[in-house]
Amino acid sequence: MKFQARHQPLELEPEQHILELLPESGYEQALQDLAGFSRIWLVWWFHRNKTWRPLVLPPRGPAQRRGVFATRSPHRPNPIGLTPVQLIGVTGRKLILGACDLVDGTPVFDIKPYIPAFDIFPEAVGGWVEEVENSLSAPPKFAVCLSVLAQTQAEWLRTQWNIDFTQRLIEILARDPSPHRTRRIRRRGDVQRVIGCGAWRALFVVEGETVTVLALEAAYPRRFLNDPKLEDIPDCEAQLAFLSRWPSAWDPA
Ligand SMILES: C[S@@+](CC[C@H](N)C(=O)[O-])C[C@H]1O[C@@H](n2cnc3c(N)ncnc32)[C@H](O)[C@@H]1O
The missing domain is CATH 3.30.2310.20 (RelE-like)
Structure with missing residues (x-):
């Protein structure tokens, strides 16, 4: 259910999800060598969403609209989702995954290995999200x-x-x-x-x-x-x- 899907995967709680690839396409072979990665990128379709707006209201922080491209909003001009998910195991055509923010039945377009040496940029700056997260870590006002x-x-x-x-x-x-x-x-x-x-x-x-x-x-x-x-x-x-x-x-x- 949408209400239960996380805004971003919450990895504090142990969770398991199965991603099963379609049969008869040679995917067993395509998954070869993936098991050595502890995390993978999922590229997927927000298939339930048909509309988008240039400015969106994020769920966290002040009631301030942001440009959709500066957010992870599920309503986008090209409704493509991107999640770096934990890979727990691979058996046949099934991937066992950790916490996910995809609803059940979401079509997945692609899987790529998450490569720490290429994908981590510790010096990167988090824009307005970082400001909001900093303000949320302050003691509550009310x-x-x-x-x-x-x-x-x-x-x-x-x-x-x-x-x-x-x-x-x-x-x-x-x-x-x-x-x-x-x-x-x-x-x-x-x-x-x-x-x-x-x-x-x-x-x-x-x-x-x-x-x-x-x-x-x-x-x-x-x-x-x-x-x-x-x-x-x-x-x-x-x-x-x-x-x-x-x-x-x-x-x-
Ligand atoms: C905020 S988006 C972030 C998705 C991804 N991590 C990203 O950055 O592209 C996650 C939300 O998308 C919604 N969602 C998940 N799967 C969906 C689908 N197939 N169609 C439409 N909305 C979906 C859920 O409400 C979930 O909380």
């Missing part, structure tokens, strides 16, 4: 607290449904609670803001450098949650139970 209602709701989700996004929510809001399309933060009325967290939302206010999460909400309306044709809604049952317990002013029963 203190985040949860109202009694938000705490009760978070506790109920954790204990009854094993759903817990509070930590991630606090991390994002402590950095920057300002409206941001990719981080799914928008205004609601004059004072309140709302942030999307997967199948959930959190309603909050900002006063000075304090963010108060007022309440959690189910992100989908009841008519979607109750529609048997829509089978893939995440946390569907939990959202319905949540709405029975905390009926939404936005989606009355």
Whole structure:
């Protein structure tokens, strides 16, 4: 699923993925000698994306648009992806790979060895990304607290449904609670803001450098949650139970 694919591969967690090459093309031979490399370049197609714009809003950092060629955006004039992925092993036509940022079923155009002697440039400068990463490594600017209602709701989700996004929510809001399309933060009325967290939302206010999460909400309306044709809604049952317990002013029963 797109929501689960990483923006860039996250190699802190052990992960394995299989890339299987097509049969009857002589690829077994083409893979000869690759196993000695611990990393390979994958050149691939963002096959789900049809459109692109010259300026894009990156998910990290301030709400500032950047030229698409200065980003790794998946929406590009020629939708080609490039990932230096860990090569764990090669068996027949199968490559066993480490953490990936490709969704399942992505067409792969080419495989090339990652060669440290040619591909590492320690003195290279990382442009605006480096500035953003430096600012993110500074301590967060905002203190985040949860109202009694938000705490009760978070506790109920954790204990009854094993759903817990509070930590991630606090991390994002402590950095920057300002409206941001990719981080799914928008205004609601004059004072309140709302942030999307997967199948959930959190309603909050900002006063000075304090963010108060007022309440959690189910992100989908009841008519979607109750529609048997829509089978893939995440946390569907939990959202319905949540709405029975905390009926939404936005989606009355
Ligand atoms: C930010 S891009 C970076 C990709 C690659 N590392 C690069 O620099 O070209 C990674 C995101 O592309 C999206 N993605 C992965 N496979 C895709 C596909 N086949 N079609 C469209 N989007 C895809 C996922 O949402 C993933 O989080």
